[in-house]
Amino acid sequence: VDSEDTQYTDILLACTRHLLEDLKDSANPKPLLNWLESRWQELKDLALTELAFDGLSVEAKISQYGKLTANLRAVPTLRQQIRQKINPHTVTLLKALNQFITEAKQNLPAGCTKLAVIADNLDRIVPVIQESNQTNHEEIFLDRSEQLTGLKCHIIYTVPISMLYSKRANDLREIYGDAQVLPMIMVRTKEGNLYQPGFNKVKEVISKRVGQFAPTRSLETDIFESPEALERLCLMSGGHVRNLLLLIQTAIARTETLPISLRAVQRSITDARDTYRRTVQDGQWSVLADVYRSKQIHNNDQYRQLLFNRCLLEYQYFDDEGERQCWYDVHPLIKGIREFKDAYAQLDSQQ
Template sequence: MAQDFATLKKIYNVFDPFRPLPAGDAAYVNCQEVRGDGDILVEVGNEILLSDRKTCQLYAGHRGAGKSTELLRLQKNLNDQGCFVVYFAADEEDIEPEDAQYTDILLACTRRLLEALKDANREPLVSWLKSRWDDLKDLLPDVSLEGLEVEKEIPLFAKITAKLRTEPSLRHKIRDRVNPHTQTLILALNQFIEDAKKRLPSQYSQLVVIADNLDRIVPIVQEDGRSNHEHIFLDRSEQLKALNCHLIYTVPISLVYSNRATDLRDIYGSDAQVLPMIMVQTPKNESYQRGINKVQELLQKRVSQIDPKLSISDMFQQPEALQQLCLMSGGHVRNLLLLMKSAIKYTDNLPISTRALQRSISETRIVYRNTVYADEWQALAKVHHSKQIVNDEQHRNLLFNRCILEYRYRDDKEQIQCWYDIHPLIKGIKEFQDAFNDLNPSETQLDETGTD
């Protein structure tokens, strides 16, 4: 029994959905062929490697789709080809996704560049900090600049970003005092960057900053009727682009499908690259075995890290249970791993029982049911029927909440086709079934499991 528990514990933890895979990890699966043939190394990486000017690119996709894992692959690839890459997950220590503004991002970039480029001349940023200290010192009463050396003054940027993230009462005060001086901060930061680029080790010829997890910034409609996403990525785009190095920002997928999509392209000079779901079903609601096989490979590679002899297909009481798990995930990697972890939690001994899997599915379905507002069921029914979305605030929110998922494939003419569907777990919710059956009374209705 102890041995069974030890094995289950290892399996449970190998499916950690919140740990991006580092570049070269044995558990990584290349899903390019079932994600519309997109490749971040080509679409984003080559833009940097081929360009004679600095670039600023946007990278989008549903939260939990695997963007961080892909960005870590990109970081290594660029590093191998002569780029010094500063990567950071902005929500870990720098910004609060529930309440973030452009100033927070600028300060986060400043802090991370200072930490990564230790040999560069920091004097311009130290001078900026000293010039602003009378405005900020009462917000940092435990810190004094008097008599401190440069090396000890710089961590104050980390203190500022920490307070932005963790202390709501100070967040707006810090922004109010920094906002009027962001242009001078950018000027000082660019002076620092220029000196840093000259001091990079000989194998590096370019500097790249990747700010990850900005896509987690929660959409908020502000007093002027526009979203905070627009204020950050459109209104402050010139400042976001102003740093004198290559830049990659993750952005909320809902912004990419807003009525400002063409503005994004015009402003940033290229389309935002999107990481779609793994296609586990077709637009005709049929299982797509190539995609399902990829999902199973993803699970198998993680299990093999524990014991190469373990087979993912043998871990379920019934063979069709694994197929169901893959389909119910919708090709969403984090959902897949969460469903797997939950099923293991209700398992005492392998194989995983059908009852444990169904409980995992049912509990996650409840979460999705609680996410959907009463007036959104009909919109979801229309998306499931048409496989398309309407460009409005309601559908953008449903994209952000992962109730609607995006898929891509190449057709017979090698054209990329983009389509949408609801998360498969929603099909089993009564409110959705009622809305769908009311909308399509003459068609085959959904049964209690949500199957067409």
């Protein structure tokens, strides 16, 4: 889905496409293809095709459905038109999809007993205030919850973290149950010291990625020119795996031959830091400084926005009594930005 412009219809169509493509050999796709065929005359122009649907093979029909959903994402000018055509028929599409799922569950591959769908990247959907004065997040995950929970299989939705800190958090819990928050990998303790178990896990993530292409190479001498280069990259990720991989990707792009130099790592960090500098608004530097000092957040829109933008990171651990403890910190990349340093110095001078 497009993180800048996503609606429930987009999610339903994406789930349908993936299930249809992945399970076409486990169940008869006829219910879904019949649904599409009955609307083909009004949809074929939006799929950018002149093909007559009734003369196509099953594989070709599935391909046409794929083109329609691909255009939903790739061609913004068609997006709203597709939604307008599909929206009145989402109930019947869901019914057809469930018929397909029910049969597929009876013919799963050997060793498989259940079917699960993971709708990933929905946590990246940018919040937009709508005319109704509610957000698009509320429209998708709450107003459309009956449909989102209507698939006859296990399903995991990722959700923007800001929703879990919103006034609708209880509504979300009542509908979907307890959300499983995936915290950052703790590479430093709350006091700022290196947390070796977490640091080792981050290195393990890199090692497994690199191992796919260079299984015999040493991470600290062959892939990176020194342990220092590897350590700096790991710590600057803040334990955020997506950020970690982006930092590596940028460092590799600045490397002609292995190993990755400390200079390339630093350039990667500098580029990412500049992105964060542009992300933070003028009035937010003092908020970040306050969190850096207190390791806690306030539950309001400012803090939720900074969590959503990953300027603030959440960490968790279990104390000696088995209780989950949460704490928050500023993304390590931000700590080197002049505006943040100034805001923290000003806060410190007021103590």
